[in-house]
Amino acid sequence: MIATQVMTSQGPNPLAVPDNAPEHCPGTDSQDAGKASACAGCANQEICASGKTKGPDPALPFIKERMSTVRRKIVVLSGKGGVGKSTFAAQLGWAFAADEQTQTGIMDVDICGPSIPTILGIASEQVHISSTGWSPVYVQDNLGVMSVGFMLPSSRDAVMWRGPKKNGLISQFLKDVDWGDLDYLIVDTPPGTSDEHMSIAQYLKESGIDGAILVTTPQEVALQDVRREISFCRKVGIRILGLVENMSGFVCPNCKTESQVFKPSTGGASALAKLTGVELLGTVPLDPRIGKCADHGSSFIDEYPDSPATIAYMNIIDRIKKLLDD
């Protein structure tokens, strides 16, 4: 079964794409609105072609209001997939929430491959609606989470959505979710630099993104994509807090020798950091238990507080707090 309409019964429909839009709807705020070939025959073609829809997104003031109670907004990015964005975002969330006074939220905007619910061990939860909006799913009292994963009838369902629909959902995540007062909102993103990233940057422009954390692995193929991500951040004006190099070195459990699984053939993240003037926040060694914890939905830093990877994580998180002046 394919979920293309998961949320029609849950709250208002995103304004960016009408529910009855044709499949290839370019989005009502696009330059092609009302003019693209897909628009032929659409009931809203005239409205779109008139240019009325190209004004600022009507959702923006609502997003601004909702985000006014969020103190810090942090985006976790990486051009490449599978480098540990979601794992890092989750650890960051857990680490912030370790202080009972700190209210933390995690928003998963990876619409096609949401991993956050599994990593946080809340994959079977559902989103509830109240008069103030959609309630996030709480891992603990001060750690709320929102992901498309909570909205699918089954985890096997593929979300086959084009950009405008994804943007609509992201805008809803920002304006319709009852985040409450938050000290930190961590946004976990999908790989690449496309609709999701542009939307986040655009929707949060007025409220301000406090910084981006770029996650990478040491090999050139991953660093290439990070370079693209750096240029993206600079283009749209997002402050880069720094780089995190994940899966950097592996200590054999048998002979305790450290080896490089993903060889930094071009000098790894530290060389990239020097070259681009972005700070290297730290390197996290590859520890198979990190992946295992993610699969089981438990917090690695709580389970293995003395491991070198935990120490690396904690140093990075301290540094992030310092950069944010907290």
Next chain:
Amino acid sequence: MALQETPVSKRLASVKRIIIVLSGKGGVGKSSVSTQLALCLYASSPNAKVGILDVDLTGPSIPRMFGVDGRGVHQSSDGWVPVYTDGTEARMACMSVGFLLKNKGDSVVWRGPKKNAMIRQFLADVRWGELDYLVIDTPPGTSDEHISLLEHLAPLQPKLSSVIVTTPQAVALMDVMKCISFTRAVNLPVLGLIENMSGYVCPCCGEISNIFSTGGGQGLADKEGIRFLGSLPVDTELVTVLDSAGVVEEDTATGFEVLERYRKTATCGRFEGMVRGIMANIP
């Protein structure tokens, strides 16, 4: 359903088989598998003609893996000329958005409709010529690129098939499950599932560590009734071959250096076995 003729179907009429490499999850080795698949198909016969198309528009890795980073694409009267990675033999044609960028740090920040147009151009406007196989490498997810690709290729349905790549951990398997749902929804035959990064051999003592758990691929394949093609351990030699290939030489390529270096890796033998499995399965 009558198959309509489109610019894409006209252009690809001279392509015998199209194999799409998919995985819901990022960073599991789609591009590495696509590259290996293309290399093995190329080596399978002295006359085999292979094309490789990279539709990962915001994170193209294929040029780097083939060591043709920084090459440009030329325009001819008959469309774009792909980059031939094997030099003068011209049996391995490669196309990626990476060839169209001025420098490697440039980001392609595109929304869906633009990506869709680019993919159509890659399929319809590239002078692919006669090919035995066209391998298509995709980005993670099940979104614009995938929907567009399958729509454009719909008139060529009988030639299409796919290979799915995963890593063993549960987080990856979940996304791959979504990807399998996708292939069913669009009626795309699956030749099989490859489990990548299955175990890591310590270069010092030879101990095998399951850095990303193990066995998940086989389990998923059994459950979903998909053929399990096999598992590939993390091969640091392969990472190096596919990573730094670009720095060796540029326009002077006479032989096919990546292929020769690939053949020396331990993974090559294993992968060739899988390719035989794939080929036997192609209708």
